[in-house]
Amino acid sequence: MINILSNICIGLGLVFWFWGTFPLLGERSVLFKLHSLSIADTLGSMSIIVGLLFRIPREWPLLILALISLAIWNTVLGYVLAYCSSTGGENA
Template identity: 75%
Template sequence: MIDILSYSCIGVGIFFSFWGTSHLLGKRSLLFKLHSLSVADTLGSMSIMFGLLLKIPSKWPLLLLAIISLAIWNTMLGYVLAYCSPNDESYE
């Protein structure tokens, strides 16, 4: 059961990574695209780390540190990119 949940989390993480990359083809501003990519990448990476945490519980301190680091630094990068992104609605 743990293996199924672990592989599901890893699969969801890979899906989020590809889904975030697909938004780079839109007509929005560059910073908006990078913000979308960083949010999807953060969710995908954290899901993959959680799946690895279920798969290899003996490495929980390192994987938990990786999850916390992803949550803090990628989220801050996403907020900075969103703040710097122009609010021009002419691209829609």
């Protein structure tokens, strides 16, 4: 049962990874494309790490650290992208 659940999580992560690449082909802005790609990549990576957590539970400290790092890194990256795309409060 644990192996099936692990395979489902890893498969779901791969689906998220590939699903996140489809907006790159659209006509939207670069920031929209980066946002959707980063969200799908983070969800996919987290799902794969949860699948690995089910498969190799003896490595839970490192896998939990990886989950926390992914969540923090995605948040920081989102703030950096938003800051870089803003006008900085100037009315030009």
